[in-house]
Amino acid sequence: xxxxxxxxxxxxxxxxxxxxxxxxxxxxxxxxxxxxxxxxxxxxxxxxxxxxxxxxxxxxxxxxxxxxxxxxxxxxxxxxxxxxxxxxxxxxxxxxxxxxxxxxxxxxxxxxxxxxxxxxxxxxxxxxxxxxxxxxxxxxxxxxxxxxxxxxxxxxxxxxxxxxxxxxxxxxxxxxxxxxxxxxxxxxxxxxxxxxxxxxxxxxxxxxxxxxxxxxxxxxxxxxxxxxxxxxxxxxxxxxxxxxxxxxxxxxxxxxxxxxxxxxxxxxxxxxxxxxxxxxxxxxxxxxxxxxxxxxxxxxxxxxxxxxxxxxxxxxxxxxxx
Ligand code: UDP
Ligand code: MG
Numbered sequence: 339x340x341x342x343x344x345x346x347x348x349x350x351x352x353x354x355x356x357x358x359x360x361x362x363x364x365x366x367x368x369x370x371x372x373x374x375x376x377x378x379x380x381x382x383x384x385x386x387x388x389x390x391x392x393x394x395x396x397x398x399x400x401x402x403x404x405x406x407x408x409x410x411x412x413x414x415x416x417x418x419x420x421x422x423x424x425x426x427x428x429x430x431x432x433x434x435x436x437x438x439x440x441x442x443x444x445x446x447x448x449x450x451x452x453x454x455x456x457x458x459x460x461x462x463x464x465x466x467x468x469x470x471x472x473x474x475x476x477x478x479x480x481x482x483x484x485x486x487x488x489x490x491x492x493x494x495x496x497x498x499x500x501x502x503x504x505x506x507x508x509x510x511x512x513x514x515x516x517x518x519x520x521x522x523x524x525x526x527x528x529x530x531x532x533x534x535x536x537x538x539x540x541x542x543x544x545x546x547x548x549x550x551x552x553x554x555x556x557x558x559x560x561x562x563x564x565x566x567x568x569x570x571x572x573x574x575x576x577x578x579x580x581x582x583x584x585x586x587x588x589x590x591x592x593x594x595x596x597x598x599x600x601x602x603x604x605x606x607x608x609x610x611x612x613x614x615x616x617x618x619x620x621x622x623x624x625x626x627x628x629x630x631x632x633x634x635x636x637x638x639x640x641x642x643x644x645x646x647x648x649x650x651x652x653x654x655x656x657x658x659x660x
Contacts, residue, residue, distance in 0.1 A: 577626025
């Protein structure tokens with residue numbers, strides 16, 4: 339018996355693309371069911387993220403016409419990540435594997451076959467990785483790549499050139515549901531789940547209708563969100579800076595003592611210059627130390643699972659003589 343696949347699609351003001359997206363996803367599901375790769379109970383799950391256009395009524399109509407389509411309607415706009423999570427958590431109860439993808443089908447849906455294949459080969463998470471961004475504008479490509487580099491530098495480790503196009507098994511979704519944090523940055527959290535992972539490369543296309551819901555402003559706040567919710571490295575950088583300035587202050591101390599000893603300074607110069615550097619360094623260093631503790635508290639309050647068990651080997655048969 340083949341496993342149940344749910345394709346989870348967050349939608350925010352996507353009336354321009356939904357009918358076509360639905361048509362293509364339906365064809366994909368039907369071809370996968372026909373070749374018996376997935377169960378007939380597989381579905382496309384649209385999540386309406388508080389759209390202000392007719393997105394939800396289109397979803398209702400699709401659901402009425404074809405049982406392959408189901409929908410979740412959020413109470414208001416909560417943003418891409420939350421909409422996606424809502425969809426994944428709804429799918430978790432019903433599916434064996436879920437694939438998340440954007441409503442504009444910029445991510446090549448033909449990669450779905452390869453993802454499902456890797457799932458059957460034992461992968462719990464299969465990342466869709468962009469092989470190139472030739473179809474994106476230069477600006478989008480440049481800012482997006484700068485985004486990944488900045489994230490990694492700031493300690494928010496993510497899979498390079500992977501957005502939210504991925505397959506997750508039921509077990510991986512159960513793991514994800516144990517991350518209770520409110521500021522959920524899925525791309526950073528999913529690699530923390532572990533288990534066997536795979537990747538599928540695909541070519542990213544253009545949005546075929548409508549416009550991007552991720553302008554630069556949203557992308558920057560997304561990066562900020564990602565960094566501050568995943569890592570406390572910025573605090574570490576402050577501590578390091580404080581330490582560095584403190585070292586400089588020692589050099590300055592030596593320098594000004596030498597200048598003072600050789601006698602070519604104004605009275606008071608040496609003491610002022612030493613205090614400026616030493617106090618600046620000490621203040622930064624102390625801020626960093628306080629920050630380190632706050633960072634610890636911050637990570638504790640997230641209450642992340644400390645481990646997820648892959649498998650247990652035990653003998654449940656108590657017929658053994660002892
Ligand atoms: N999206 C959402 N809520 C939002 C913004 C976006 O659910 O507040 C969805 C949107 O409908 C799409 C996906 O997130 O399915 C990605 O958005 P988009 O394609 O506009 O981003 P881009 O590909 O330009 O980065
Ligand atoms: Mg898009």
